[in-house]
Amino acid sequence: MTSTKSDRYSQIAFALEILRLLAEKPRKREELGELLDRFLDRNDKPSDDVLQKLTRTIRKLRECGFSIDSAPNRPYVLQESNFPVLLSLKQREALSLAADILSQMGFTGQAGQIKNIGRLSESDRSSDIHFDFSPPFDYGKDIDPEIVTKLQERLEQKYRYTILYRDSQGETLTWDLDRSELRFHNGVMYLFAHVPDTRHKNGLFEKNRLFRPDRILSVGGMSDTRWLMSEFPTCTIRYRMSGALAKYKPRRDREEVIQYNSESVDIKTTEDYIFWFRQRIMQYGANATVLTPDWLREDLHQELKRTLDHYQN
Template identity: 55%
Template sequence: MKSASTTQLAFALEILKRLAEKPYKRRELADELEIFLQQRGEKPGDVVQKLDRTIAKLRECGFEIDSTSHSPYVLRESNFPLILSPEQRQALGMAVQFLANMGFSAEAGHLLRLGKFPDVDRLSPVKVDFSPPVDYSEHRIPGIVEALQQRFDRQCRYTIRYRNTQGKERLWDLDRSELRLHEGTLYLFAYVPDLNSYN
């Protein structure tokens, strides 16, 4: 027999898990929680009342959950404590610096709050040279995605043209390439076609 406190904790965690996935309308969330309780072999009772009480308790614990009478529950910010190993903490700190240096300060701020770093300045510095010719700010993203979709529809090919400090140029075919981040360095693995084989 499960204790009442175990059931309440499992119920609260299930609410957080669901809201972390997407916003939920009150009735929809109550229906899914009723199924959850039945699967655990517990009597659901008045699930809507349990949901309201648990949401209120979660808010008291610092979870920012928005809702009004006609809008869904939305988890705005989670203050659930993360337990990270030193390596995971270092990797998260590196990601914060990487994003901040690339101009994604809002996203870096979210990770910073998530990791609760006491002193960001003590992290190993990461240098990023990211000056895209395109404005990737949030209001421009739909237009950029649409332009990319149009290029894919026209079956355009993508290449990277690289010129080194001596002025020597190389082309990389992006049809068969990928970017990888390894130990703080971003690598481009690209298939370089042998132009002589086309003759």
């Protein structure tokens, strides 16, 4: 016998629809009511008391362990789901490894969320895979988790904010930051931000700065000014790989081959932080040559000359 829409509908389906909608994003009561009204209509159910059904179902979901926040004139927010997740042994081991990696990188909150989702314990750790997070410079042990949490809040809000920062010389300065994100480089976490009130010589990309989270003393509240930058300013660079790397194939999304022959390959890339590009290109030695821009080519030329002087002396 073919089931009808009415047969498929149930109070469980109504509750699941609420969870699905709140899992997408926070929603105000009126918005939830409109969406659930359509849901009831699709299932041939009366929707005249949809808001009352919503209130009753939210209460029942909370009793079942789902953390759903709400307040007058505020949206419903699904803070934590208590929905059971059935995982295989290999899946649990994979999640446990991911949680360990995030925890050692300083993201203890996210690691805890993963462990809660999978109901993970020490017995879920793989006996075959061991993770030892040892970056060249380990600042993680000195990072205040509250600083990372506040930074993540500012990144979600997308309004300009300030940080109180102690530089390598011990001087404390207040920085006014625009577009920002947390980035990892060689296994180390940094705050990468566009700093509008700084000088630049070769382009706006020089206003992009790195900040070590362990040197951030405090994070200010968000201002009334939204981020002005929708994307980080970039610099277009062309470089050539030759010799042992003549058949080099770009691995980064921002890189593309613009010319290729049997002896070399020319690549174009867009970079938002030149220092990291310099580090990467220098590790290839004589197999890599920057073609443009001229100022960067000359900077690397002078740096290589100083390196040569060290060896000659």
